[in-house]
Amino acid sequence: MLKFLVRxxxxxxxxxxxxxxxxxxxxxxxLKPMVQEVAFQSLRxxxxxxxxxxxxxxxxxxxxxxREQVQPHYxxxxxxxxxxxxxxxxxxxxxxxVFGVVMRDDFDTHLVPLPGEPAQWxxxxxxxxxxxxxxxxVWLCLGVVVAVGLLGLWALPMWRDMDALxxxxxxxxxxELSQRVRLSRIAGIRHVGESFNQMAERIAALIENxxxxxxxxxxxxxxxxxxLSFEVDMLGRGGLPPTHxxxxxxxxxxxxxxxxxxxxxxxxxxxxxxxxxxxxLETVDTRDWLxxxxxxxxxxxxxxxxxxxxxxxxxxxxxxHPRYMSRALLNLVQNAVxxxxxxxxxxxxxxxxxxxxxxxxxxxxxxxxxxxxxxxxPFIRLDESRDRGTGGAGLGLAIVQRVAAGHHGSICVADxxxxxxxxxxxxxxxxxx
Numbered sequence: 001m002l003k004f005l006v007r008x009x010x011x012x013x014x015x016x017x018x019x020x021x022x023x024x025x026x027x028x029x030x031l032k033p034m035v036q037e038v039a040f041q042s043l044r045x046x047x048x049x050x051x052x053x054x055x056x057x058x059x060x061x062x063x064x065x066x067r068e069q070v071q072p073h074y075x076x077x078x079x080x081x082x083x084x085x086x087x088x089x090x091x092x093x094x095x096x097x098v099f100g101v102v103m104r105d106d107f108d109t110h111l112v113p114l115p116g117e118p119a120q121w122x123x124x125x126x127x128x129x130x131x132x133x134x135x136x137x138v139w140l141c142l143g144v145v146v147a148v149g150l151l152g153l154w155a156l157p158m159w160r161d162m163d164a165l166x167x168x169x170x171x172x173x174x175x176e177l178s179q180r181v182r183l184s185r186i187a188g189i190r191h192v193g194e195s196f197n198q199m200a201e202r203i204a205a206l207i208e209n210x211x212x213x214x215x216x217x218x219x220x221x222x223x224x225x226x227x228l229s230f231e232v233d234m235l236g237r238g239g240l241p242p243t244h245x246x247x248x249x250x251x252x253x254x255x256x257x258x259x260x261x262x263x264x265x266x267x268x269x270x271x272x273x274x275x276x277x278x279x280x281l282e283t284v285d286t287r288d289w290l291x292x293x294x295x296x297x298x299x300x301x302x303x304x305x306x307x308x309x310x311x312x313x314x315x316x317x318x319x320x321h322p323r324y325m326s327r328a329l330l331n332l333v334q335n336a337v338x339x340x341x342x343x344x345x346x347x348x349x350x351x352x353x354x355x356x357x358x359x360x361x362x363x364x365x366x367x368x369x370x371x372x373x374x375x376x377x378p379f380i381r382l383d384e385s386r387d388r389g390t391g392g393a394g395l396g397l398a399i400v401q402r403v404a405a406g407h408h409g410s411i412c413v414a415d416x417x418x419x420x421x422x423x424x425x426x427x428x429x430x431x432x433x
Contacts, residue, residue: 018146018147039103039107039110040099040101040103043110043124046074046076046124047100047101047110047112047124050070050078050112050122050124051112051114051122053065053070054066054080054114054122055114055115055116058116059114059116059117059118059120062080062114062120063079063080066078066079066080066122067079075127076124076125076126076127077123077124077125078122078123078124078125079122079123080114080120080121080122080123081111081120081121081122081123082118082119082120082121083118083119083120083121085121086102086111086121088102092104096113100112100113107126108125108126109123109124109125109126110123110124110125110126111123111124112124157187158187158189161183161187161189161193162189164181164182164183165181165183165189165192165193165196168180168181168196168200169196172200172203175405177200177203177204177207177208178204179200180197180200181193181196181197211269211272214265214268214269215265215266215269217265218262218265218266218269219266221258221262222259222262225255225258225259225262228251228255229252229255229259232248232251232252232255235248236248261395264395264396264399265395267327267395267399268378268395268398268399268402271324271399271402271403271406272402280321281319281320281321281407282319282320282321282322283317283318283319284317284318284320284322285316285317286314286315286316286317286318286348287314287316289318289320289322289325289326290310290314290329290346290348292326293326293329293330293333294308294310294329294333294346296330297330297333297334297337300334300337301333301337301344304337304338304340305342306336306337306340306342306343306344307342307343307344308333308337308344308346309343309344309345309346310346310347311345311346311347311348313347313349314347314348314349315348315349315350315356318348318350318356319356319429320356320407320427321403321406321407324403324406325358325403325407327399327403328358328399328400328403328404328425329346329358329360331396331397331399331400332358332360332396332397332400332423332425333346333360334396335396335397335423336360336361336362336364336420336421336423337362339362339364339365339420339421340362340363340364340420341363341364341420342363343362343363343418344360344361344362344363345359345360345361345362345418346358346359346360346361347359347361350429351426354428354429355409355426355427355428355429356426356427356428356429357424357425357426358424358425358426359422359423359424359425360422360423361416361417361418361420361421361422362416362418362420362421363416363418363419363420364419364420364421365420366415366416366419366420366421367413367421372412372413372414375397375413376397376398376400376401376411377398378394378395378398379394379395379398380394380397380398381394397411400423400425403425404425404426404427407427407428408427408428409425409426409427409428410425410426410427411423411424411425411426412424412426
């Protein structure tokens, strides 16, 4: 931070110095001919009048005449100088040839040659009020403007680097864990960029380790679960007493729930690392796809006396990943079956904006507004009507959200016209191109 502040101070001082040189020297040289002309034209009448009065007087009497009779009526200082006190530069000689007068001290002092012998010069000295008030203000304003411009030129690369850092942070927050910020070695926030990259490396490594662990554990759990299932089946064939049969049924249900959880963990882990296979979309027949997907949940719906209705008017074809979108639809319908009182409506539409919308409505208790974002997090269950007793591993809606993201779409929940929850999965048809 100290290095950054020192750099800012140095840039400010250099900018002010360059601004002074530019304004004082650059503009002064550029505007000099114009200022000369204005200064000469402003005093030309007074030059003429004073010339006439002093030309008629012998050189020896001019100084006293000027002090006693002329000076009291003028607001500018007047005096007569002998020629030996006036030494002209090359630039002043050019002024005399062009204007007939010599202008010095930033055009505050004017010298007019007088005829006669000995040679004399009439000096007119303007008050310095203009210099101390107006001129200083003008030059100060111009200097500030130039300094601000120079600071802007210096700050522009820093703003660009900070914008690159912000974009990298946003993309990393969206799941692009390989995102890094690239800054030049002379960038003002290079150390911030390096710290960000180091942090990103650690975060990416931690998440990758977590994903690998989840995937490995899920695969390793399959073997003991298979053995447990086999052993439970063997126990069932061994002729257990009737009093133990309900325990055996509970064990089978628990094993089935564990197997379902492992399967969902594997799907979730696969969707966390998109590959060409997970993002490849296809155009499929809508009726066939809906029929195949809903056939998998028909038995569960019948067991709970829930009627599933598919709305007419769906597009004949739809662009999606058949396997993963079927999994998303299955999870949404299974979720609705668990909580519906007796009816579920399913609709697939193609909106005028070019999006497909998969809508699942149920007539269950609905979802509180405060929980409508949380339910898409892994292993989240609501405490009241949608609790552990209704079953499920808590990954179903998280998988739906991953599928939506893989289709460059979104999933949201709202109130259903049936009185329960409405889930809307929306994705762009163009994403299948």
